[in-house]
Amino acid sequence: MNMVEIITRKKLGYALTQAEIAYFAEGAAQHTVPDYQLAAMLMAIRLKGMNAEETTALTLAMRDSGDVADLSAIPGIKVDKHSTGGVGDTTTLVLAPLVAACGVPVAKMSGRGLGHTGGTLDKLESISGLTVEIGEEEFIRQVQETGIAVIGQTGSLAPADKTLYALRDVTSTVDSLPLIASSIMSKKLASGADAIVLDVKTGSGAIMQTLEESIQLGQAMVEIGALAGKPVTAVVTGMEQPLGTHVGNALEVKEAIDVLSGRTKGALLEVSLLLGSHMLVLANRCKTPEEGRGLLTEALESGRGLTKLKEMISAQRGDPACVDDVSLLPRSAVVREVKVGRSGYVAEMDTMALGLAAQAMGAGRMKKTDQLDYSVGFVLEVRIGDRVQPEDTLCVLHARNEEEADRAADAIRAAIAFSEEPVQAPPLWYAVITKDGVQRFD
Numbered sequence: 001m002n003m004v005e006i007i008t009r010k011k012l013g014y015a016l017t018q019a020e021i022a023y024f025a026e027g028a029a030q031h032t033v034p035d036y037q038l039a040a041m042l043m044a045i046r047l048k049g050m051n052a053e054e055t056t057a058l059t060l061a062m063r064d065s066g067d068v069a070d071l072s073a074i075p076g077i078k079v080d081k082h083s084t085g086g087v088g089d090t091t092t093l094v095l096a097p098l099v100a101a102c103g104v105p106v107a108k109m110s111g112r113g114l115g116h117t118g119g120t121l122d123k124l125e126s127i128s129g130l131t132v133e134i135g136e137e138e139f140i141r142q143v144q145e146t147g148i149a150v151i152g153q154t155g156s157l158a159p160a161d162k163t164l165y166a167l168r169d170v171t172s173t174v175d176s177l178p179l180i181a182s183s184i185m186s187k188k189l190a191s192g193a194d195a196i197v198l199d200v201k202t203g204s205g206a207i208m209q210t211l212e213e214s215i216q217l218g219q220a221m222v223e224i225g226a227l228a229g230k231p232v233t234a235v236v237t238g239m240e241q242p243l244g245t246h247v248g249n250a251l252e253v254k255e256a257i258d259v260l261s262g263r264t265k266g267a268l269l270e271v272s273l274l275l276g277s278h279m280l281v282l283a284n285r286c287k288t289p290e291e292g293r294g295l296l297t298e299a300l301e302s303g304r305g306l307t308k309l310k311e312m313i314s315a316q317r318g319d320p321a322c323v324d325d326v327s328l329l330p331r332s333a334v335v336r337e338v339k340v341g342r343s344g345y346v347a348e349m350d351t352m353a354l355g356l357a358a359q360a361m362g363a364g365r366m367k368k369t370d371q372l373d374y375s376v377g378f379v380l381e382v383r384i385g386d387r388v389q390p391e392d393t394l395c396v397l398h399a400r401n402e403e404e405a406d407r408a409a410d411a412i413r414a415a416i417a418f419s420e421e422p423v424q425a426p427p428l429w430y431a432v433i434t435k436d437g438v439q440r441f442d
Ligand code: URA
Pocket: 084, 085, 174, 179, 180, 181, 183, 184, 207
């Protein structure tokens, strides 16, 4: 194989063979192809695209570039859930305990925050003592015993993606449908689940900002799943504004606990129930998402979901006391209310800018080695469509110091637009995609 020839063929728009794609993926994983050729190839793919066969071949080659977890020792159908990345997107911490409380094993490998989006592992680590670094054997034992574990990757899953993702970040090739689809699906297929529910975000805080592109991404991943023999359901949900009201690691844990305690309703709960209901369907726990929603609601109202979260925290060596007393979660030095300062209607949010504001406060990393401050972030008190008065609260900041609070207040103000005219709240979800087709709700 000759890498220059493969790059040339993609540059000219030809479909690559499975062997050529495997050579590229293996070269990325083993570092036998130099970064400059990998980068040129990524840009050729970004500009010329890939057909469904090529995208699937790339996904499978990336999956097979490292370990593939074997979860067969856990009885039942293991269903995973993955989000393409959002702000205030804490669905895992809400739905994983609810799904597990319905008797479906949740063996989940999650990720860390990336850019403006938060990561489940970082949120969980804000709980005192909790570890997400658990080996495969202990992971399997925990799921056998408690029905739930949410951990970091074990072994070396899809090392080709690790190399390529780092290069994409610095070569302006993140926003490529075949590269996103193969990146996500290679990791999901390697993590050993039997079926997968994907939360494809759309809107100002999403990797794909238009609805049509988001639906295409969902379709591509459902198709890869079908070709790889794993059922996949993709749900396209709105990221025109943060999903939950809380943005920041410990703050998002608090919101998840509030939801599981029945104290908080709203968008985070609704989207968690939707995704969870499709997980129950794929796990054959029920026939329809409506039935699934009923089962999850019962688990919520009976408190079984909250109990399951406590069991998981204890199993992962965390202190479960924060579930009964959220004031035990890390707290910031400065807590400050910001007023709206005008009247009108909340019209639009730049969700990516809101995520970046939280990152700048210390909730996310600017570089890989940065230490997070789990306590910081903000609670948004408005949503798109709300009618507001000057004295209403826009948000409550949780900051390390007054200067950072000032900067966050400015950034958050700049990210929210108002209108004199009434504004319609955007829908929480737009489409559900299965192998049978696309069901649209817009
Ligand atoms: N998340 C991933 O894991 N990969 C991508 O390419 C985009 C989002």
